[in-house]
Amino acid sequence: MNFVEKVGKTIEDAVTEACIELGASRDEVEVEVISKGSKGLLGFGAKEAKVRVSIKEKVKEEPIKLQVKFEKEVPKEVENTKKELPNKEVKKEVKKELKKDSEDFVVVTPEELEEVTGLAMSFLEKLLKEMSIDATMTSKVVNNNRISISISGNNMGIIIGKRGETLDAIQYIVNIVANKQRQEYIKIMIDTENYRERREETLRKLAYKLSKKVQQTRKPIILEPMNPYDRRIIHSALQDSRFVKTHSEGKEPFRRVVISPAYQNKSYR
Incomplete structure (x- = not known):
């Protein structure tokens, strides 16, 4: 049968793994959630999400429409213009x-990196407290011009969010705050559980x-x-x-x- 069952920390993680195995994009599959999983208590007893993913039945009308669209549009442009364009x-x-x-490459001094790291860590600590998240943070300098901050703790799925959207939003805000008074932008990368x-x-x-x-x-x-x-x-x-x-x-x-x-x-x- 043309389906697979996968597990993951989140439903989206499980679906992505299934799409990879099937060699299909998200739009080409149907998803049945077998188990949503659970976070457990303080990290104990957590259960992974489980899904059954199958290839959608192909509807003939769709590929026909796409083919007609390409057949009509491409020749008009290709015949009168060079293909290289x-x-x-x-x-x-x-x-x-x-x-x-x-x-992203900029030349910065160790003092500048230390200052921006301090601003980023301080703001991030306050932000996590506002989110009622108990976590620890570590930082390191990458390629002498970037800052990497790793967050660790329980229930980090809250920080990651759907497809990493929450993590991206946190990273965006931290970059703005830490670079607010600077002309040269120092990129700050934020990650948790090696998600990125x-x-x-x-x-x-x-x-x-x-x-x-x-x-x-x-x-x-x-x-x-x-x-x-x-x-x-x-x-x-x-x-x-x-x-x-x-x-x-x-x-x-x-x-x-x-x-x-x-x-x-x-x-x-």
Whole structure:
């Protein structure tokens, strides 16, 4: 049967793992929640969420509509313009999203790093207290120009939130507060339970799985909406592929990555 059962700390984690194994995007599957899981008491007796994920039955009308749309639109533009132009625009856009990582490099002194770390840790401590979260924090300097703060404690799922949205919001606020009086921006990364590392690994696996599917079907795959950080991971994972290309479309917060064949009308070599 074309379904898998997976467990995870949250329902979303379990669904993501299932999508990776099935080689499908979130929009292509149906999810049945077997168990929502439980947080337990003070971290004891916690139970993982369990889901059954299956591939949706394909409806013929959808691919037909997509094909007709592409058949009508592509020739009008391709026949009257050079094929290189759309690819250049796509590459520019992808480079723009990937460029943010290289733009983060700034030269700062140890004293500046210490000052910003102090501001960030102080504000974060107050914020966690307001959220009634009992946690400990550790910080370290990365590449001599960034600050990494790790939060540890019970029920860190509250801090992570759905798909890391709460964690991203906390990181955004802390960066604004700690850099408020500065001209040179020092990036502060906030993580808990290695969520960002696990998320990156999960997204890279998903990117590779879906790229193989695109190669086999020769049809584009549209991923679910992602934040800029997650989109950069997908772009980065596939940027050196000879067989597929990526670009983002839509407006925030519904902007999503599209993985499509590198050569629409040519066989792969």
